[in-house]
Amino acid sequence: MNEFLTEERPRLLPDWLDADAAALSGAVAPAATLAAALPGLDRARSLSALQRLQLVQRSGLAEWGGAGEPVHLAWRRFLRGHGPSVLVIDATSFDPRALGSAAVLQRAPWLLAEGVLIAAGLRDSMTIELRLPAELVGHEAAFLNAADAIRSLANIQVAKRRLDVQRDCKPGCWADAPAGDASRLVHTPQTWCRIARLFAAASGAQIADLDASLLTLGRGLAQRGLVEFKRADKLRDLIDGWGGGVEAKAQGPGDDPVLVFDDGLGGFLPLSQADLSCEPLAFTEAGIAPSPASLMVTASGTCVVKQTRRALYRHWQLAEGEAPAVRGLLARVARLTTEITLGRGDAGHLAALDELALDLGTQGLAAAWPLSSSLRHFRAQWEQHLRRESCPEGLCLDLPHHAAPCHGTCPANIDIPSFMAHLGHGDYRATIEVIRRDNPLPLTCGLVCPAPCESACVRSSHDEAVFIRPLKAKAAEHCLANGGYPRPEIAPDSGKRIGIVGSGPAGLTAAYYLRTHGHQVEIFETQKHAGGMLRYGIPAYRLPPELLEQELEQIKVLGITIHTGARIDRLEDFRKSYDAVFVGPGTQTARLLPIPGAHHPFVLGGIDFLRAVRTGETVRVGPRVVVIGGGNVAIDVALTALRQGAKSVDLVSLDKRRDMPASPHEIEAAVAEGVQLRVGWGPLRIEEEGQAVFQFCERVKDESGKFDPKFDTARLLTLDVDHVILATGQGTDLALLEGSGVETVRGFIAADRKTLMTNVPGIFAGGDGQQGPRTAVEAIRAGKIAAASIDAWLRGVPMDAMTGRPVRRAEVIPLVVEAHDRSHRRRASMPEKSVEEVLGEGNYVRIEEGLTDAMAQDEVRRCLRCDVCIGCGMCMVACSEMGIEALRMGDTGAGRLAYFDFERAAKLCIGCGACTQVCPTGAIRLEDADGVRRTIITGTVVCEQPLLSFREPGIPMQTPAHREYIRKRLPPHMAAHLDREISPSSARQRGDRPGVPGRDGLPKG
Ligand SMILES: Cc1cc2nc3c(=O)[nH]c(=O)nc-3n(C[C@H](O)[C@H](O)[C@H](O)COP(=O)(O)OP(=O)(O)OC[C@H]3O[C@@H](n4cnc5c(N)ncnc54)[C@H](O)[C@@H]3O)c2cc1C
Ligand code: SF4
């Protein structure tokens, strides 16, 4: 969404934008007479069209936006035209987050309407068109109201004029309005306002600010928002003055933050070169957009080549519907740039791009801005890419290590697309093998993981993320029902012994991977059962103990001993018995609140309560229970309280509902079960008589985002309670460290971030006890890193550089998925027990029922295989360069493209293979079999067409449509020769290709 619009307020508004409330609504005329309400229009009515043009020319008024050309040039072109004409208010912008147009539409609607009506007199234009981008839909209300009000003011024929609002518009790919179209006069909202002000000024007002422009200052600047600046101002003064300077400071010589104009579509400039004036000409000379609408600053170390590629793709996308020559040119620059980012560029690429940048500029294409400016100002980066040196962000040339976003985001770095493909092939054992290379607890994570991988899923920018989490549980259940998980390979005995404190996910994972390295491993656990918080924190309705037990068994069978009921009191002594130790004690103590009354016996710690329930103690609470906290633990406590006798549960959170750390799904489930949410209240005291008193929380964090709650002490909430349960944080019992010399930080064990070794050699630590309360999968990550680190330390070798990073070990053959299904199938919804079935004292029946086999099969087929297709877009632009346009990828907003549309190619592809030639990974390929050519994208056949047979052998196979494509580009005598090569049977087939409507074998469109 619009980050600038939602988060930032315009900071400095000029007078003309600072309309009063009545004018803001646009419904009330600011004055009763035309002369008073619309002085510019009143003045214009006494001038002929030519006189109006002269006035504009004399003023030197320049367009705000686009190429910043003098307004009188556009007016002159327009005046030369004949026939019906349209006045266009173009509120689209290369950067949809720019605030200027939104501010004008909302705060200066009268001025805007006045400017347009002044120009209406040039050719008696009867149609006014308002072009709105998707981001500004809804912002037009004030302008429409103003137009209505003007109708009633005077006989200016407004009523007869048609107002046409075009919504969801995109900016064009041109630097200015297409020349030669004299039927439309196009200006930005800001320019229309200045026209009104110019004419009003002619009747006496000031026109000093006619050379000023609006600019949205965004990310990377200390102060953000909308500012108005004079074109003669220095860019650096603007950045230092209104912008308050840049946030990212240069680290040394040559280390230069990057100024990004119009989200990159307007070009790039190093901060060190910001000493130029804001005149359009000065900007043009620097190779950037003459009239940018927004400016942000990225830190030094930004890969400008990658940013340029992104901008070029967007310019190519904006050119949808333009002439093939234009699209081909834009496709070519995008392809050459992408080749460079893939490490396939050479000096010829750079020379070609230099020429193409000139070409783009000459043709008036706005893509010239990002390309020219980046080639000019960031030449060293381009050359660095050509030499295949690491790019500034280290990402561009990392093709061998490329991993799907889900794979990279999963804290355990599970190779998600590979395991899902195995699942789709029905191979559950291979599925579990892939998962357990990075996470030994597939069932547990399949039931309780918050699934950060899903938030990175590329598919979510199309419809919804692939439902990854339950698929792990599905495969695990199948394996467990059929003899257990496949055993991992165990290295020969190393002769080393490792002791582990704690059997939570961190300890279990460390043990599992250490064992696969051939070490002998023993775990020591205080509690009666292993599992840590999986057993004693997470309630049984989410993770039934018998399922956890089955998964633990799969770890023990490797020869890992778990001593339960065995607390380690002194780490110092424990260390002496082992070659190395791993400490994963978790967070077992509830952090109580420092408020009066927190010591009363009816006040319980959240995890103490849950542990007591899970140990089987008789715990009864209520009937009235208040839970304090807003995270997932608080939700679990509330729902457990309902199952332990509470009749009413109030969950009181400091945060407002949308800011609560608990996941929205969990909150909804709690409300559905009858938990009463009370948000925005902070605990004040707990009274002995059984009353919990809260004060209203006005804000939780300060402006900089630091936790700094502010309360309204006059607004109190008092709840009658039988029990108060505090779910406000957990701590670690560090008593075992005494005498060991292991250091701590803020109440947790201190360890090196990379190796997880503490300051004492041979003692490693990880999980909640080291990083603070987090999630099971983060504890698993820590256990895996610790195992790799301990193994390397014992062997005296450096740790593998890929530890903790996603590793692609194999590429599983993509599933064959039908194109329509792949494009349109929606995310499965989890079957759950109804509220009636799960509620009731002592009822810990599992709420989620798990996906069915059929649902799981459908779900894995939604995966786009982002491991195989890296989203570089080369195939798409190669097809566009051919003039075919059979492929369309969607922009994911995360610097990569993705296929969401698998159907378009069926109508347009000619089977030429240009895409397959450029694809760096083989994700798109052609397959010839049984006289048919299939175009296949990551397993989906997107097009099938017959192959021609030839009279002579040795001619490469071709489809009729491809043959026709070539024939149309040859002189007639050569085309006839082509026809003679085809066998008589194939000649009859020509044009009968399935899915292609054209009889001549060429696709339509
Ligand atoms: C109520 C609740 C709900 C949660 N829900 C989820 C969820 O849905 N999804 C999710 O991903 N995460 C969830 N978590 C978080 C998750 O359970 C933890 O992040 C994870 O278990 C931490 O793993 P760990 O191995 O570091 O520690 P723990 O799981 O806490 O295990 C540490 C173990 O060490 C033992 N121990 C401690 N000291 C000693 C000692 N001196 N000697 C011997 N043994 C010792 C403890 O008894 C304990 O068994 C939840 C946590 C709670 C409290
Ligand atoms: S579509 Fe598949 S590969 Fe791509 S991010 Fe989502 S789950 Fe991962």
Ligand code: SF4
């Ligand atoms: S094979 Fe099809 S999709 Fe590929 S470039 Fe040719 S026409 Fe385009």
Ligand code: SF4
């Ligand atoms: S199919 Fe190949 S060329 Fe096309 S985007 Fe994917 S990886 Fe790039």
